[in-house]
Amino acid sequence: MKLKINKSVLILAISSFIAVIIIMTKPSLAPSQIEPFVPIIRVIESNPMPVRLKVNTQGTIQPRTETMLVPEVSGNVVWISDNLVAGGFFQENEPLLEIDDRDYIDAVEMAKANVYRAEAENEYAKFELERLEELINRELISLSELERGVRAARVSEASLNNAILSLERSERDLERTKILAPFSGLVKNKQIDLGQFITRGVPIANIYSDDYVEVNLPIADQQLAYLNLPITQRGELLDGDAPNVTLFSNYGGKKYEWIGKLVRTEAEIDIRSRMVQTVARIYNNYSNNDYLAPPIGLFVQAEIEGLLVDNIVTIPRSALRGENLVLVVDQEERLYQREVSILRLYGDDVFISGGLNQGELICISPIQTFIDGMKVKTIIEENYGTY
Numbered sequence: 073m074k075l076k077i078n079k080s081v082l083i084l085a086i087s088s089f090i091a092v093i094i095i096m097t098k099p100s101l102a103p104s105q106i107e108p109f110v111p112i113i114r115v116i117e118s119n120p121m122p123v124r125l126k127v128n129t130q131g132t133i134q135p136r137t138e139t140m141l142v143p144e145v146s147g148n149v150v151w152i153s154d155n156l157v158a159g160g161f162f163q164e165n166e167p168l169l170e171i172d173d174r175d176y177i178d179a180v181e182m183a184k185a186n187v188y189r190a191e192a193e194n195e196y197a198k199f200e201l202e203r204l205e206e207l208i209n210r211e212l213i214s215l216s217e218l219e220r221g222v223r224a225a226r227v228s229e230a231s232l233n234n235a236i237l238s239l240e241r242s243e244r245d246l247e248r249t250k251i252l253a254p255f256s257g258l259v260k261n262k263q264i265d266l267g268q269f270i271t272r273g274v275p276i277a278n279i280y281s282d283d284y285v286e287v288n289l290p291i292a293d294q295q296l297a298y299l300n301l302p303i304t305q306r307g308e309l310l311d312g313d314a315p316n317v318t319l320f321s322n323y324g325g326k327k328y329e330w331i332g333k334l335v336r337t338e339a340e341i342d343i344r345s346r347m348v349q350t351v352a353r354i355y356n357n358y359s360n361n362d363y364l365a366p367p368i369g370l371f372v373q374a375e376i377e378g379l380l381v382d383n384i385v386t387i388p389r390s391a392l393r394g395e396n397l398v399l400v401v402d403q404e405e406r407l408y409q410r411e412v413s414i415l416r417l418y419g420d421d422v423f424i425s426g427g428l429n430q431g432e433l434i435c436i437s438p439i440q441t442f443i444d445g446m447k448v449k450t451i452i453e454e455n456y457g458t459y
Contacts, residue, residue: 125378135280147171183239197228399435
């Protein structure tokens, strides 16, 4: 029993001795200072420059003039132009349709006969009046007979004028049996055919001009400041004041582009949407098929050229913190918050009109935790905001 106790004590002593040696011989750790973490951020250089403001909108192409083709006389249709079909193209004063003119030719001949008769009666009445005036001077007739002669002369003259007017009207009706195009354009649709009887005043076709087309472009009232269009504008804008408009559309699987002018604003503001209706005009260039105006009814996107504003810094919208704050890096590569003046938010860009100086570095990287004056390393992004 005593021998077992001595062995336990010996083992404990040996273990304690080994532990003391390990503690005494352990390596000592030299104290070291931890270097702070410096984030790497992307920056752009502030470069104030002139920026052309733009306003984006959309609309549907409409014809400049659209009218109904209406006959001024009645009759049977004896001839129709091949161009008087839906989509047909015609020139100004081109014959489109002819009405049976036989009755109108007879009416002209009858009116001419009436004129000849009225001329003969008027000549006789004037001759008779001259004779009565000679007789009254010689006191061979009474005054009442002279008065009857004057009355007969005036009635015959009125009858002659009436016959002449009837002849002119008959000649106009004869001319109206041939319906001519009032302008160059296209046929939208027609409602008549060969041999059909048409009635005066009843539309037979819808046509529209194609020298230029127009498109109504709604603009929010606050965006008018970018175009400098006065609210009191009346009539069309002067050429020097009319902004350029670029229209875009995908048609038939291809992208098309047209250049036009903003020519006027409509007289009222929409009370529901608070939008101002502006009108852009695009001319047809017949000498070049690549520059023809867009077709009627096409839906287009529009970009209106606005004012040219100086000293504008353009940054990505992601660089904006809150409503009007950005992060700026100083010469010691420390990050600070700066309040700026924002002119406009446009797409993915922010136009800044004040608060930044030439050459300052603006942080465009997302930073979750920001401490004013924190140390950073920068990577400069080139050529941002060069419009």
